[in-house]
Amino acid sequence: MMNLLRQSGEFVIKGPPNELESARAAPIEATAFEPELAILERGVRLAFQLAAASDPSARTVYLRLLRNTLVPVFQIDPQETLVRRAWPLTDHPFLVEVVESKEPRMGAIAGGPMGPHAREIQNRTGVLSGIAVPVTYKGSVHGILALGSRHPELLSDDLFQALIHVGQLLTAALAAGGSARRET
Numbered sequence: 122m123m124n125l126l127r128q129s130g131e132f133v134i135k136g137p138p139n140e141l142e143s144a145r146a147a148p149i150e151a152t153a154f155e156p157e158l159a160i161l162e163r164g165v166r167l168a169f170q171l172a173a174a175s176d177p178s179a180r181t182v183y184l185r186l187l188r189n190t191l192v193p194v195f196q197i198d199p200q201e202t203l204v205r206r207a208w209p210l211t212d213h214p215f216l217v218e219v220v221e222s223k224e225p226r227m228g229a230i231a232g233g234p235m236g237p238h239a240r241e242i243q244n245r246t247g248v249l250s251g252i253a254v255p256v257t258y259k260g261s262v263h264g265i266l267a268l269g270s271r272h273p274e275l276l277s278d279d280l281f282q283a284l285i286h287v288g289q290l291l292t293a294a295l296a297a298g299g300s301a302r303r304e305t
Contacts, residue, residue: 156298158194161185164256164266164291165195171283172268173199176275180246183256185264186210186220194264200271202246212236216253220262225254225288227281229273247271252281254288258295266291 161183172179182196182204192207210217214234219226231249248269255262266288270276 157295160291160294160298161264162195164287164294165197167290168266168268168284168287169197171287172270172280175277175280176270176272178271179275180248180269182267182269183264184216184267186262191216191265198246200247204242204246206238208238208242209236212239215251216265216267219253219255219265223255223257223262225252225281225285227252227276230269249273250276252276252284254284256288256291256295258292263292263295 165181165183169179169181172181178199180196180198180200180202183194184191185194186192187207189210190207191210191213193204196203210220212235215226215228215230227250229250230243235243246269248271250270250273252268252270254266256264256266266284268280268284
């Protein structure tokens with residue numbers, strides 16, 4: 122069951138991928154185990170805490186990449202604008218570049234080319250710029266740790282580097298979790 126949690130002024134949408142609404146007709150099967158979900162939630166919370174120090178309106182989200190579809194698994198947005206459906210990766214060229222290069226990116230989002238689903242989400246959330254960090258598992262992109270800013274001037278190289286480190290921690294934690302599953 123998908124839950125909306127409110128803790129200390131933050132709103133978090135929580136649930137495995139198969140319980141989130143999909144922009145596609147085909148169901149997206151769950152590919153995450155409970156420990157994996159806990160890892161992803163902690164990563165989103167850490168990214169939010171790092172961002173909130175300089176940009177209290179920033180939103181953070183972990184987007185799971187499943188069959189070229191982005192599925193919001195965990196998100197925190199102090200303005201309560203939550204995205205509850207998946208959308209095609211190809212709708213968001215900024216994120217396509219991150220997935221294809223497996224390299225983090227920081228920059229403007231508003232005004233850039235986007236497909237209809239991503240444009241609707243950008244308009245609704247008010248995100249103008251962002252940071253996107255790929256999280257890999259077994260050499261493939263598992264998902265993207267993303268931070269959206271409504272105030273582009275508040276994004277900094279220090280925050281970019283901090284989120285890269287959080288992404289590296291998530292990658293290491295997913296690998297360690299995968300090793301632990303194989304050993305049991």
